[in-house]
Amino acid sequence: MASKVKVWATIISFTASRIFFFFIFFQIPLFRFPCRIGTCTTPMELTSSHWIASEVIPSGVVKALLYPGAVGKAIFNNKPIPKYSKLLEAYNMKNLKRYPITTDLQHIEVLAGSYLAVAGAIIGLVKSRRLGLFGMLLLIWGLYKDPRLSKEHPSYKYYKNAISIYYPTMSVTVLSAFFSIKDDVRKIVSCFKWTFVKSKYK
Template sequence: MNVKVWTTVISFTASRIFFFFIFFQIPLFRFPCRIGTCLTPMEVTSSQLIASEVIPSWVVKVLLFPGAIGKVILSRQPIHNYNNLLEAYNLRNLKQATSTNDLQHIEVLAGSYLAVAGAMIGLVKSRRLGFFGMLLLIWGLFKESHLSEGQSSFKHNKNAINIYHPTMSIAVISAFLSIREDVKLMVSCFKVTSSEPKHK
């Protein structure tokens, strides 16, 4: 296959894998958030959207529904009613809930937003949004987990933040490989290298 075909196959497959990881809410990390403990960018994003009332709650339900279906399949429990999704994710009355200051964890919040948006956009057009979101998210988690004891908001629970390296690695790699321009450059370099004559 030529460079264009390889590029299309790799970026198409990677973008679908990244979408699956984000929208079916494969756990990537552990982080204290408004609903208690968030395991995915979708949970961080949804909790913030509901609390800020930026968009209608039905939009958040649509975003959460694929992940809710996936969790039901894995746990073999009865499927959640669409109308009760917010209760299932503990997303009711978030404004009254005690939460950490979102601005103190802006990298995690912004990275989650970008990851969710990048996963959606990546289905129709190649963009670096998802990859940048994942990098920002990792930096935010790393920074929070390595703050000095006097600065950290989670100093009383050293295990409050954790990165699940296997799934996070797959998500980051798939986000990167979904960028068509970068994949094309990589494939071109590989073909040039492999086509060079070997000197005896």
């Protein structure tokens, strides 16, 4: 029984981690959030725009991370695939202005959650970790508590429609992040196995 539980847990977490990677790296829209490039809809766009503006990571690395999503979007929308050399222009990331550090700190949960989600998607391909799930939960929390959604905020009327969550895709992404954690999946499978065996011999 233990071996079967281990096999099922491995299969489920392996599949879920690939789904999570697909949603993050192929830039499936999860939310709407005002950012340096106008409006970001994925953690990859948010982190990439921050990397380019802050010059933390070379633009060549950022383009390599963005390209799978750019190809996927072009195919899905039946549009020409953007040239690799013009990728930053396609994402409106050329010559991004630096924001004051206080601006980033106001939305630190959204930014940090996006960073953790991207890192978790990469690490999840190699080893089961909770990083991706923590990132997604932090991201959702940040979107909900963004100070610009407060009715007292001077820009509330504008930002209440500019910040939103796409619940179907966000739900799938969070679930895949959770089920990519092998240890937790093993406990769930063990629980179901025990319940099934117990009911069978009643």
